[in-house]
Amino acid sequence: MGLLSRSLSLAAVSAAALIVAQSGAHAGAFGLREQSATAQGYSFAGAASGSGYLSSMFWNPAVITMMPGWQGELSASLIIPRVDINPLPSVPTFVFGGSGDIGEDALVPSGYASFQINDTFWLGLSSTSPYGLVTDPRQNWSGQLYSRSSRIFSVNVNPVLGVKVNDWFSFAVGPSLQYFDIRLKRAVPFPGAPAASATLPGAPSAILDGDDIGFGFTAGVTITPLAGTTIGIGYRSQVEHELEGSLEAPFGSIGPFANLPITAKLKTPDQLTVGISQVITPAITIHAGFEWTNWSVLKTPLVIGPGGIAVTDIPLNYKDGYFYSLGADYRLNDQWTLRAGVAYEQSPIDTEIRSTRLPDSDRIWASIGASYQWNDRLSFDVAYTHIFTTGDTDIRILPGHQDFEGLPFVANVDASVDIISAGLRYRWDNPKVAIPAVPLVRKY
Template sequence: MTKRKYLYLSVSMVALAGGMSEALAGGFALREQSAYYQGMSFAGNAAGGASISSIFWNPATVTNTIGLTFESHSSLIAPEATITPDAATRTTITGFGGSGNDSGDMANDAWIPASYTGYQIDESWYLGLAINSQFGLATKAGPAWSGQTFARTSEVFSVNVNPMIGYKVNDMLSLAVGMQFQYFDVRLTSATGLPAGSGTAALKGDDIGFGFTAGLLFTPMEGTDIGVGYRSAIFHDLDGDFSTPVAVGPLPAGTYGISTRMATPDMVTLSAKQRITDTFRVMGTVEWTNWSRLKEPSVVLDAGAQLRTLPFNYDDSWFFSVGAEYDWNEKLTLRAGAAYELSPIDEDIRSLRLPDDDRIWLSAGLSYKPMEHLSFDFAYSHLFSANDTKVNIDPNHQDYNGVFTYRGNVDSSVNIVSASMRYTW
């Protein structure tokens, strides 16, 4: 093996371990937790309303529960994302014996379920339970694509169970706290070389972590609701293995136990809802997510040596949305909303695993109540990039492999369809 190829394969394998950072970027933090609020691009989601799914963002809204309420939500996410290398990158890749192919549609469709239960103990005390997948989705590029040594597949799966208790102080103020129990699993692969049929190296790990939620709901006057909710970070001690079919520096081909300690970001959501007439309401939301706390955790071999650090280096992200809903009649409510999402990723650190960028949301939805205790919610959202998205992995980029520069363009969009059922006893 030539010295250049040895360097190329070694750096590629170590870079794979760093790929875990891309598996947790903004595009993998799942916002699709409610068909009701998706119809307004999640405007007003922490201020409460007819749906108790608001407890995902603000547990204090559990005090809106009457009797016993159960909700089941389902969202079908259909993303599209293609990375196309520029002419210079195509020439470089083919010079190393690879193809200049684009990624194909690398974003996989996904079904995201969520369920919520609220119970009114008495006029002051309330119990709630939310079960969600807060992080997830997957990307998988086409075979033998030009960026396969940076990324082949990325898979993230999580389940979050969140019991909570709420207390209504009076008609103006409600408070709540909850616990989070989160299972988190990640698997990442990349090619060991550029030619078609090159071997695959893989990194995987999982863990169960714990956190908390808290919130308050303030009603300064009839028809006005203001909610603030907090979801804490969850620290995971991920245990798993790193496997490679070729030698990586001093490590021969094989499978090695690894571990790393990392945290999911904490999140603060502020929402307001204002009743304009008996049938028309407007809402707004501002959300902050603390992605910068991830920094650069270490990946350590079970034997004790550090394999490398994980270069997250994300910015914090922001989400702004406005929306409105109108009661057409006693059975039908219509809603719509728009949002702007600031990604934690910019061109300085944008990767081939997750070419994330700022997004614009456009949404519409409705609720239908066929009988007193039963309601259905439906929503549709279209997301598209707010910028001309590019990837530029040069010597100044944290994913640079020390061998070649990768530049290209990203074309992406997302369509989401959601539905839910709500029943109250």
Template sequence: MSRFNRHLSLAAISLAALIAAQGGAQAGAFGLREQSTTAQGMSFAGAASGSGDVSSMYWNPATMTFQFGLQAEAHVAAVIPRSEISPTFTLPAGLSALGGSGDIGLDAVVPSSYVSYQINDRLWVGLATGAPYGLATKPNYIWGGQLYARTTSVFSLEAQPTIAYKVNDWLSVGAGIRAQYLKVRYFSAIGPSPVFPSPFAPSAGLEGDSWGIGYSLGATLTPAAGTSIGIGFRSAVQQDLEGEFQYAGVPIKSRVVLPESVSVGISQQVTDAFSLHGTVEWTNWSRLGSPRVYNGLTGTLLAASPTLPLEYNDGWFFSVGGEYTINPAWTVRAGVGYEISPIDVENRSPRLPDSDRVWLSLGATYNWSEQLSFDVAYSHLFTVGNTDIDIRPGHPSFRGAVFAADVDASVDIISASVKYRWDNPAKAIPAPIVRKY
């Protein structure tokens, strides 16, 4: 394959992720964790310490130094959520007569791609593309919670050029620049008064988009043969949304600061065929608060909807997993994760009725050749603990109507990836050139 065609193919993989990215939130709040088929097979255990191969650069750019030559990966995840909201008490009572939400979850596809190039035995460069945030919920148009949610969507794209440097045999560092696009739609019913229970109430809402810049940092430690420890940091990204309050046609502005996160991973080779992995991840969702919405013409708070009522807590994710190489062609893996959601009964709304949940995952890799391999993974997520909605005075979403409901939710995620090494695996990367003057 010519160099031109090779570069064209790599660009096409990255572009495909950018133009197709969309998704349903599966990483607490409206974050998307589905960035790697390989890591998903172990519920993302050890993602920051290299268990996701080239795709681990999403969590920790320093993990590129574990990869050799010129490699590219394309991943795609099908997210199949199910979430139904059943009103148990409303005030005015006429709201409950409008019925339940139906299934508010919308199936989604989340693609991502990665390219890593080893320049020499110390220096790597790469590119990651994907969608770090996504949300799409759409209840019945007429239902008991229509004053609090009709259509909600969050759409994102991100490209991250990355560099990594191997300091010595036990330490590597990495960094990346994140160029991120965000679009938000936020609609609900309105009426003659904030609690009017009419099935004919029209919809009104906010729509806006923005570009923002962030960065990522990471380091890996290999204190002993078969042991790797990784820590990755993804910065906050400020998004200055501009758009329109669509019911009145008023231009709006709102500043949203998306959260930073820290991922810590550890991987241990137990035998030649078996390895164990673990992950701890923290996401600073509490920095979102309730972003204010301003009239784009006057600069004053928008009277109709002055804030985006979020008030999330911080999120945590823990997982453990294992990987077993059956033979040179096949590797299997499994993992379990527990996610502490930033959303609970104090801030849960019908837009995103998230809660704590358990991840159960299986995955496999088939090596077609030394250069080409395929991965598949499946995860089932089920909620645990209190999943109720209880909107009353004091709740950040309260708009004059009391709304209490039960939530029944689960998620299935099926993903696949293709990986290819473009150079010759048998040809060693040359050492850095040393000149004497």
């Protein structure tokens, strides 16, 4: 097998793994930030300026021009959330109890490959899961009218072309193909019974299910204004999906049909990431990052049934999300590099719109990580992150709330997340005879 074929196969293997992975949302709303074991060790500081090595191409595809020869990278993150929704005694259904832990452990893999054609052009390929969500409360609980389970799953494949214009400026661009799947479940009234019967144990469920393939693009630049300083700017476009699927419910609860074919238009948000990496000494480099995600494009997608009639909607109406990060690494010796970072995330969800499906809030990330260079071709990465919620996370579904269905629901949310990531990088070519390339940050 040729060097290019082997490198691109690495990303293809990861794409296959993504198809069977369950995903938990941990990048604001239902986004997934866990795309790099290396960058996670910094809390993703400098992800757009190359702190994540090859996997930084998720945020900025232009970083592939920093990768000499033929390289591949695989990473996997185990996300361990704990989320409990505890209703207040004033809630009419309080007697039916809280949600239990709605968080589902998730394994999120990703894969990357780059191929240097010459000292000007690079080809790259990534396979990732940029969006994901699994929340699963107890089947019968006090908030079942508003949610029983929720699942969002995605796979994104993104080939790119990188161009190194000169020693201080590079750019890259490429199309992306994205599969998106959503499944939402909640309690509904018994057929022929009053609406309040949806709050009783054993109430039937309505299930909304749909999927689609959409297209977008990524683009980015890297700038090296001074020796040891790298600035990276990356952009991921919106992807518009026209979901096709079904709305299932017991006969009589949503009309004359038990299973309605439906469509719904939904856009995933565009994202802008800025990173800067600065070499302080031969052993120390610091990184900083900023990320903006345009979650406000989601609005309230209408669910269209037969005859073009709206049968329900998906009230989202998120605000934009922001992420600020700072990290550093220390090169202990030729084999070991240690890193750490912190970040603050402004969630696109607040009390005004917070739901039982996704009780998100502002968060603080604290991370540590390490790399081990096994030889001149193979290296390994590990990272650990703990995510703390800030302030009170309340759910207040009262008259005027977008989810309100005639039943008040007020609750406190207790949540935290642990993430463990591991990755490996491999050079398929011989570094001693590869095409020379001067990295923009430090020796890779």
